Amino acid sequence: MDAHLFRRFCEDLTPQLTGARVEKLQEPAPGFLVLTWYGGGRKRQLCLRYARKEPFCFLSGSRISAGKAPSAQTMRLRKYASGRRIVSCVVRFCDRQLWLLLAGGDSALSAPEHGGADSDPSAFRLTWLLLDLREGPSLHFLTEAEAPEEERPQWPEPAELVQARQNWREWPVLTPALRRTLACLEEPEQWALLEDLRAGGGDVFCYGPATSEASGISADTAADRCGEAASFLSSANGADGSAGGAGGSIRTIRAISAWPLSPEQQAALLTEDESASGLLLREAYSPDVLRLTEKAGQDIVLGRLAGEQAKEAALPLDRRGRKLTKLLDKLREEENRLRAMTEAQADALALQENLWQWPAEHRAVSVAVDAGSHGPAREIRLDPRRNVREEMARLFHTSRRGWRGLEHLVQRRKTLEEELAAIALARRDSMLGVGQAQAGDSQAGERGSLAGGAAGMPAALPKNVQLFVSSDGFALLRGRDARGNLAARKLAASHDIWLHAENGPGSHVIIRRAHGGQEVPASTLDEAGSLAASKSWQKDAARARIQYAEVRHVKPMRNAPAGTVRIDKVLASREVPVDATLEDTLLPE
Numbered sequence: 259m260d261a262h263l264f265r266r267f268c269e270d271l272t273p274q275l276t277g278a279r280v281e282k283l284q285e286p287a288p289g290f291l292v293l294t295w296y297g298g299g300r301k302r303q304l305c306l307r308y309a310r311k312e313p314f315c316f317l318s319g320s321r322i323s324a325g326k327a328p329s330a331q332t333m334r335l336r337k338y339a340s341g342r343r344i345v346s347c348v349v350r351f352c353d354r355q356l357w358l359l360l361a362g363g364d365s366a367l368s369a370p371e372h373g374g375a376d377s378d379p380s381a382f383r384l385t386w387l388l389l390d391l392r393e394g395p396s397l398h399f400l401t402e403a404e405a406p407e408e409e410r411p412q413w414p415e416p417a418e419l420v421q422a423r424q425n426w427r428e429w430p431v432l433t434p435a436l437r438r439t440l441a442c443l444e445e446p447e448q449w450a451l452l453e454d455l456r457a458g459g460g461d462v463f464c465y466g467p468a469t470s471e472a473s474g475i476s477a478d479t480a481a482d483r484c485g486e487a488a489s490f491l492s493s494a495n496g497a498d499g500s501a502g503g504a505g506g507s508i509r510t511i512r513a514i515s516a517w518p519l520s521p522e523q524q525a526a527l528l529t530e531d532e533s534a535s536g537l538l539l540r541e542a543y544s545p546d547v548l549r550l551t552e553k554a555g556q557d558i559v560l561g562r563l564a565g566e567q568a569k570e571a572a573l574p575l576d577r578r579g580r581k582l583t584k585l586l587d588k589l590r591e592e593e594n595r596l597r598a599m600t601e602a603q604a605d606a607l608a609l610q611e612n613l614w615q616w617p618a619e620h621r622a623v624s625v626a627v628d629a630g631s632h633g634p635a636r637e638i639r640l641d642p643r644r645n646v647r648e649e650m651a652r653l654f655h656t657s658r659r660g661w662r663g664l665e666h667l668v669q670r671r672k673t674l675e676e677e678l679a680a681i682a683l684a685r686r687d688s689m690l691g692v693g694q695a696q697a698g699d700s701q702a703g704e705r706g707s708l709a710g711g712a713a714g715m716p717a718a719l720p721k722n723v724q725l726f727v728s729s730d731g732f733a734l735l736r737g738r739d740a741r742g743n744l745a746a747r748k749l750a751a752s753h754d755i756w757l758h759a760e761n762g763p764g765s766h767v768i769i770r771r772a773h774g775g776q777e778v779p780a781s782t783l784d785e786a787g788s789l790a791a792s793k794s795w796q797k798d799a800a801r802a803r804i805q806y807a808e809v810r811h812v813k814p815m816r817n818a819p820a821g822t823v824r825i826d827k828v829l830a831s832r833e834v835p836v837d838a839t840l841e842d843t844l845l846p847e
Contacts, residue, residue: 732769
């Protein structure tokens, strides 16, 4: 996150944070902090991905669960920050730091490591929570004289710009991202860009592959039904579900900037294959920086963390797979050796057929045999230390050993290949986020990681749960029966989407999501709805009515049959076409 984008983000964030109450601090993944705060009548989450490389900060409207015990540092942050109100905010954007002054409670004014305020009135200290994009969160107990102040950085004048770009270390406002853009612009455009950044405000620009497909139920329609819960169905590119720019919408944001990127910088965001295929990036812009950074954070940060956790979960499978591959390679070498041993049987039979030609104690380096039922005429090499009869017996013995070895090898190879196939299947399920690591109860996802099932050693799906993969790459789980419906819901994370045919019995279907803010395309919603309708009372209808909800709002009913649930909040309801052939189409390869 560039410093200028961080400044724009904080300009819109700090008015909301001031006066808000800190509720909770969590660390869902290393280098990732989630600060839950209450203000304006609702809870929000401030997400901080801190690192030396590619840090990012954004607000999240969808709940992110930690899924693990807090570290000692997180517990210390909770001790001094939880339950406190944010009195004021100080932004030092060049350092990419946001200082939050906390109030409330005696401990906020007396830090044990400083001896406490009561011991020395002149050492009266306030508690500051520092959110640093490079170093992470930290607590600071400072006197009023030590309190941080907002930056007033120097901006180069037009006449100084050339020299300033050469001595950029003396000008903190000339960030690496800004210098790369300035190198692509003419001088008047460079001056105009610097003046815009100096003034602050304005639009924020994001870039991603363009798509003309609608991204699900419209935000207005869904919002009428369930308010802010409609975020998973809207494109989230602007306040109305769209952003400025030409045609279509951005499915996945790859870069976000406080200024428009040059064509050269946009081209650098594409891979070689994408460039060769002629893929173009679309530019979207909006003054709603909080909305755009939320979408970018979901795509860039949460999506990447989910992928990293899925890969980490697959590491044991990868290691075992590599070991099995090496064992199979050795088995192939051993098979070649054993087959060479079995070929000794032809020489032994040839010697047996021509044994009458040589005396009983005949010894030689080799003997010639005529063509027969056991091969063409040839020279057979012998060991002169043994006679022909003894060599014939040795060759028979060698071939028998080879055949016995091949019998064992076939069984061993079959076992290894079956295990390798099972590992490949488990790895696929792990990367799709459908492992059984979270199976335990209907709220297992609350304890789950961002990857939604990627944590731990994934196992094969239960027999009463079917796996499908949508055309957009989403994993879809469907129960085969009542117990399968229950098992599918246990495999789901709290942010996954649950769907079911309205007003009658039918199978439950789960749409797996990498994180709570991941957008679900309309095509996936229709395909999952069709799968649910195909195993419901509406299976013979041309179109079926399907209801959608987040798994965290789907609760089992006490003393009710397996699979019976109560829906606390319905996200949306829509009609989908019923296609019975879709089951075969969406089966994973």
